[in-house]
Amino acid sequence: xxxxxxxxxxxxxxxxxxxxxxxxxxxxxxxxxxxxxxxxxxxxxxxxxxxxxxxxxxxxxxxxxxxxxxxxxxxxxxxxxxxxxxxxxxxxxxxxxxxxxxxxxxxxxxxxxxxxxxxxxxxxxxxxxxxxxxxxxxxxxxxxxxxxxxxxxxxxxxxxxxxxxxxxxxxxxxxxxxxxxxxxxxxxxxxxxxxxxxxxxxxxxxxxxxxxxxxxxxxxxxxxxxxxxxxxxxxxxxxxxxxxxxxxxxxxxxxxxxxxxxxxxxxxxxxxxxxxxxxxxxxxxxxxxxxxxxxxxxxxxxxxxxxxxxxxxxxxxxxxxxxxxxxx
Numbered sequence: 001x002x003x004x005x006x007x008x009x010x011x012x013x014x015x016x017x018x019x020x021x022x023x024x025x026x027x028x029x030x031x032x033x034x035x036x037x038x039x040x041x042x043x044x045x046x047x048x049x050x051x052x053x054x055x056x057x058x059x060x061x062x063x064x065x066x067x068x069x070x071x072x073x074x075x076x077x078x079x080x081x082x083x084x085x086x087x088x089x090x091x092x093x094x095x096x097x098x099x100x101x102x103x104x105x106x107x108x109x110x111x112x113x114x115x116x117x118x119x120x121x122x123x124x125x126x127x128x129x130x131x132x133x134x135x136x137x138x139x140x141x142x143x144x145x146x147x148x149x150x151x152x153x154x155x156x157x158x159x160x161x162x163x164x165x166x167x168x169x170x171x172x173x174x175x176x177x178x179x180x181x182x183x184x185x186x187x188x189x190x191x192x193x194x195x196x197x198x199x200x201x202x203x204x205x206x207x208x209x210x211x212x213x214x215x216x217x218x219x220x221x222x223x224x225x226x227x228x229x230x231x232x233x234x235x236x237x238x239x240x241x242x243x244x245x246x247x248x249x250x251x252x253x254x255x256x257x258x259x260x261x262x263x264x265x266x267x268x269x270x271x272x273x274x275x276x277x278x279x280x281x282x283x284x285x286x287x288x289x290x291x292x293x294x295x296x297x298x299x300x301x302x303x304x305x306x307x308x309x310x311x312x313x314x315x316x317x318x319x320x321x322x323x324x325x326x327x328x
Contacts, residue, residue: 001234007031009075011062011108014041016184020222021079021229022049035071037061046185062104064226068111077233078112080122087127090149101152106159115168121232122160124173124244125153126291136294138286139244157244172240177248179294181222188286197259198321200223201266201273211283213256218248218293221313224306231302240301248293249306265318
């Protein structure tokens, strides 16, 4: 099922996931409102969407309740993507992470409740699994959080559950696992591993892996995330409401394997990239060794079947990165 002919609010609309989501929603005849304070998002991610009369952009902050109330007026569905991401950032500045990810999230829940929106779908994170060694990660089995960021995402889930029970607000949380794809920036200290490594390889520089490269992740292409958002926003399965779902492909890849795949795909455009050596650095604080999602719950309750496995997703993503690189 696709979200169609609805009025949708996307918070964090100028960010990586938010901007891809806005583009997709506009393709399905929705009226879309985008909210972003542009602290980590970029207006250029919305260049095409801003030309669409069905899209309205509000530059504002979710830490301001009045802004949240304004953005929610007349909205059918809220797709909440706004957050201060990054485990390292949260370790350096836990107060800012808390203000955006918890206070801002609560503001959005209250605004959505008061505006009587039909459904509130929000971004959670695989970081909520914390120190749990259980593999694959199942939604009902979590450990202790390993970072302030993880704490904030777990609190989001608890708040959403409470609002679902007490205010009849339909909520669904999506625990994202290492999302990658177009519009993901390689710049800044907190850039995700794929865009950062791609940027280095395109410059013929060696990517540095934290640790020996054996740590593994369930890398998830942006199209799979959008697929899950559509399913969560449109499902009529009452059993799915008030729940959280892993948003992944159910397969894991080590950082060494990932880097070799990036070299292989980019080598199709530039043969020299295949020969670039990999270097290693120390393990990063707050990082979990392995992350593999069970997607059985999403399959059962949301009829989720990932459209892209890692190799397919990387192939599409590398086309975008190469084309962007040629513009510079």
